[in-house]
Amino acid sequence: xxxxxxxxxxxxxxxxxxxxxxxxxxxxxxxxxxxxxxxxxxxxxxxxxxxxxxxxxxxxxxxxxxxxxxxxxxxxxxxxxxxxxxxxxxxxxxxxxxxxxxxxxxxxxxxxxxxxxxxxxxxxxxxxxxxxxxxxxxxxxxxxxxxxxxxxxxxxxxxxxxxxxxxxxxxxxxxxxxxxxxxxxxxxxxxxxxxxxxxxxxxxxxxxxxxxxxxxxxxxxxxxxxxxxxxxxxxxxxxxxxxxxxxxxxxxxxxxxxxxxxxxxxxxxxxxxxxxxxxxxxxxxxxxxxxxxxxxxxxxxxxxxxxxxxxxxxxxx
Amino acid sequence: xxxxxxxxxxxxxxxxxxxxxxxxxxxxxxxxxxxxxxxxxxxxxxxxxxxxxxxxxxxxxxxxxxxxxxxxxxxxxxxxxxxxxxxxxxxxxxxxxxxxxxxxxxxxxxxxxxxxxxxxxxxxxxxxxxxxxxxxxxxxxxxxxxxxxxxxxxxxxxxxxxxxxxxxxxxxxxxxxxxxxxxxxxxxxxxxxxxxxxxxxxxxxxxxxxxxxxxxxxxxxxxxxxxxxxxxxxxxxxxxxxxxxxxxxxxxxxxxxxxxxxxxxxxxxxxxxxxxxxxxxxxxxxxxxxxxxxxxxxxxxxxxxx
Numbered sequence: 001x002x003x004x005x006x007x008x009x010x011x012x013x014x015x016x017x018x019x020x021x022x023x024x025x026x027x028x029x030x031x032x033x034x035x036x037x038x039x040x041x042x043x044x045x046x047x048x049x050x051x052x053x054x055x056x057x058x059x060x061x062x063x064x065x066x067x068x069x070x071x072x073x074x075x076x077x078x079x080x081x082x083x084x085x086x087x088x089x090x091x092x093x094x095x096x097x098x099x100x101x102x103x104x105x106x107x108x109x110x111x112x113x114x115x116x117x118x119x120x121x122x123x124x125x126x127x128x129x130x131x132x133x134x135x136x137x138x139x140x141x142x143x144x145x146x147x148x149x150x151x152x153x154x155x156x157x158x159x160x161x162x163x164x165x166x167x168x169x170x171x172x173x174x175x176x177x178x179x180x181x182x183x184x185x186x187x188x189x190x191x192x193x194x195x196x197x198x199x200x201x202x203x204x205x206x207x208x209x210x211x212x213x214x215x216x217x218x219x220x221x222x223x224x225x226x227x228x229x230x231x232x233x234x235x236x237x238x239x240x241x242x243x244x245x246x247x248x249x250x251x252x253x254x255x256x257x258x259x260x261x262x263x264x265x266x267x268x269x270x271x272x273x274x275x276x277x278x279x280x281x282x283x284x285x286x287x288x289x290x291x292x293x294x295x296x297x298x299x300x301x302x303x304x305x306x307x308x309x310x311x312x313x314x315x316x317x
Numbered sequence: 318x319x320x321x322x323x324x325x326x327x328x329x330x331x332x333x334x335x336x337x338x339x340x341x342x343x344x345x346x347x348x349x350x351x352x353x354x355x356x357x358x359x360x361x362x363x364x365x366x367x368x369x370x371x372x373x374x375x376x377x378x379x380x381x382x383x384x385x386x387x388x389x390x391x392x393x394x395x396x397x398x399x400x401x402x403x404x405x406x407x408x409x410x411x412x413x414x415x416x417x418x419x420x421x422x423x424x425x426x427x428x429x430x431x432x433x434x435x436x437x438x439x440x441x442x443x444x445x446x447x448x449x450x451x452x453x454x455x456x457x458x459x460x461x462x463x464x465x466x467x468x469x470x471x472x473x474x475x476x477x478x479x480x481x482x483x484x485x486x487x488x489x490x491x492x493x494x495x496x497x498x499x500x501x502x503x504x505x506x507x508x509x510x511x512x513x514x515x516x517x518x519x520x521x522x523x524x525x526x527x528x529x530x531x532x533x534x535x536x537x538x539x540x541x542x543x544x545x546x547x548x549x550x551x552x553x554x555x556x557x558x559x560x561x562x563x564x565x566x567x568x569x570x571x572x573x574x575x576x577x578x579x580x581x582x583x584x585x586x587x588x589x590x591x592x593x594x595x596x597x598x599x600x601x602x603x604x605x606x607x608x609x610x611x612x613x614x615x616x617x618x619x620x621x622x623x
Contacts, residue, residue, distance in 0.1 A: 012510035016427060019419030020436045023484070026477055027439055030450065033457040090352025098349060107353075109602065114360045116598045118538025120565045121587045124572050125363045128580060171359050178356070202342035225445060232447020234541040235565070239572060262449045266544055274461065286453040293450065297442045 030290065038284035040277055049284060055246040057271070057278040064281040066261070066288060068249035072162075073260040073292070075251040076237065077230035079166035084174050084230075085223055091174070092181035097207055108182065115175035123236035126168040127160075131240070134167065135159035139255055155255040158242070163254040165241040169230055177226040180304070184218035185211055221303030228296040231261075232289065238263040261289040364591075371588025374581045380589070384551045384567075384582075392578050395586050397553050398567035401468075402593075404554060405547070405563055406533055408472035413479040414529055420480070421487025422513055428488070437488075444481035451477050452542035460546060466560040471547035478539055479532035486531070490524020491517055527601050534597040538590060540565035564590045 041049055045064055052065020095108055139157030146153045155161070188211050196210040212219075242257025245268075249259040259267075265282050272279040319327075378394050385393030420440070424433055455474040460466055494517050502512035518525065543549075548560040549570060555561075564586055571583035 006508060009509045012513070013427060016419050016423035017432075019416045020423040020428070020433075020484075022416055023420060023436055023440050023443060023480065026480075027443060029458065030454045033454050034450075037453075037457045037461075087352045087356045090349045091356055094349050094353050098346060107357075110357070110360075113595060113598055116534055116538075116594055117363065118540070118565055118590060118594060120538065120540045120568050121367060121591060122363065124568055124583055124587050125366055127572055128583075129362070129366050130359070171356075171363075174356050175360070202338055204342045204345040205338065228445050232449065234447065234449045235569060239569070262447060262541070265449055265453065266541060269545060283453060283457065286450050289447055290450045293445075293447050294442065297445045300445075301438060301441050 034283060034287040034290055038280050038287050040280035041284045044277065045281075049281070050288070053247040053250065055249075057268070057281075062277050064277070064284075066281075066285055068244075068247065068251075069259050069261045069264050069285065070288065072241075072249055072251050072258040073231055073262070073289075076162060076166050076169060076241070076258065076260055077227060079162070079254075080169035080173060080230050081223070081227055083167065083170035084177055084226060087170075088174050088177035088181060088222075088226070089219070091178040092185055093207060095178075095182045096185035097203060097211065108179070111175045112179050115179060118235075119172060119233060120235040120239075122168055122172050123239035126164060126236060126240045130168060131159040131164055134164050139163065143255065151252060152254050154253040157255050158257075160240060160242040160257060161253075161255050162241060162251055162258040165237050165258070168236050168240055169233055172233065172236060173226045173229050176229055177222050180222040180225060181215075181219055184215045184222060184304075187218070188214045217303050221300050224296055224300035224303065228293055228300060231296060232293050234262040234266050238266045243267055261285050261292075265289075367584065367587050367591055370581070370584035371586075371591075374585025375588065379582070379585055383553065392582065395562075395564070395567055395582065395589070397551060397562040398564045398586060399589065400553055401547070401550075401561040401563040402537060402565075402590075404468060404561065405471050405475055405543075406537060408468065408557075409475035409479060409536060410529070410533065411476075412472065413476035413532065414483055416476075417480045417483025417529075417532075418487050418525065420484040421491060424484065424488040425491035426509075426513060426517075440481045440484050443477075444485065447541075448474075448478055448539055449541035449545075452545035455542065456545040463558075465558065466546060466548035468547060468554070468557045468559070468561050471543055471561070471563070474542035474546045475536040475539060478542065479536050482532035482535060483528050486528025487521075487525055490521040490528065493524065494520040523604075530597050530601045534594045534601075537597075538565055538594050540569055544569075564593075 041064055045052065049064060049066055050070070051067050052063070053067050054063040054065045055068075056063045091111065095104055095111075099107060135157055139159065139161075142153050143157045148154045192210040192214055193206050196206040201209060237260055241259060241263055243263065244257040244259050245264070249257070251258045265285055268278070269282060272282055376394075379392075380394060380399065381396045382394035383397055384395065385391035420436070424437055424440075427433065428437065451474050455470050455477070459470040459473060463470075498516055498520055499512055502516045503509075507515075543563050543566050547563060547566070549566045550560045550562045552562075568583050568586045568590065571579045571586060574580075
């Protein structure tokens, strides 16, 4: 084969290599472009672009600090994860351990289809339907109960705030985490479960002593993948979070408007003039988001790849 | 010797222990079931709301006309948005599919080495990237350089979103084609590239189409990259170097308007978008994944025969 390999084969191989390299080139270009595009703001603000909280785009008084949006992203994603993780693991456990065969396939399919719904539709639903429920059933009672004395329930319950945005975000990432966790739990060999059953374990005990330890690192990977989605999610959050800017965007109350890295980009992009400092600041925010998401995804893939690899080895060998 | 009293005590302990465990098991089962209900209810509610509110807005004019002036009585429709989404899907597939398929071929045929591993890893990372970052990147790379928002910029951004998905599914489905098929081709003296194109790709056809269609469904709903690249417009397409409209972008714009009529139109546009995305997803699942299961079995059987 080697000797007879012709020029066409070589061309074919190099075209294939080129196509694969394209992915790496894109990632490198993203880093370079975001860095050069935001150089202006790094020069002017320096480290205070990361730590400052001023956000003023008025000519002559321009000042940019991304700290409130970094915090907003983390808080928003954190609340969403706190809601989504237990629910997703519940669904995954139901699908892999408890569900009768008849229910398993359709339910898994529905969950996967829901992961395919565009984020702007979640946003529209959150804005037009969910917001009123949250406002009338949760926010106003809680506000009346605790009042402005408690910090996390302070502020006017308006419906467009951190709470609504994070709940909708949780709804959006549940399908992702649930379907990956389900795959990982199904990858646990049945012999593990059978050994636990043989000791007289109940279903929950089987899950706890056989399935959970075996799939731990994969489940953590699934969580981090979900976190990556939550951090980068744009449209639904932009439509629901209330869009505060500057120091007011520091997340303190659940009922206060906030802002995330992605939502400020989507919101203010249209107002930024080309070549100006404002645009450079928004691109700088993009760079921060890029680094955050990159780190999260690299960790997640290192964790998930380990599990899936052993899984594939077991199935396809 | 165990006395009768001791035995009774053991039994009591045993009952207490098992009873507690059984109760705990039941409690956990209930919690898990509740989790499923709590998570599925809002998800179903979204579908129900979009379908019931969106169906009311649908009409022939709504689907074909250009949007009316904001706030006027002439509502118009979402024709340009539908056209724009279709044009964008077509153009980004033009870039994303060939590169993705070739990349997938590399990963499955030549990728069993360090470089292949690196590409596979970064490909997976790119697949999970915040799409808004891709939008900003395209904005700097194309829009700032050329000086104008354009269909090309939007297509380029969406092609980056679809590329990793196509690449990964291509690789997976090519790997399902047994080595014996390839060897049969080599034995006949066929060149490697022809073996890949005629034998391996046709064996993996359904997997390939599945991957491409799923990536199309994904980019059809992407909004964030489009905000930075095509800008949106209320006219039908003027040319590939000008701005156009797209469904997700139109939904976003409509949702921020304070009129009841625009809200109804937003639901209508969401309805069209969801029908597009879900029909691709469900269609693929029914047409290909089922058959893929069968061919997979067939492949396995063939593999074990050799």
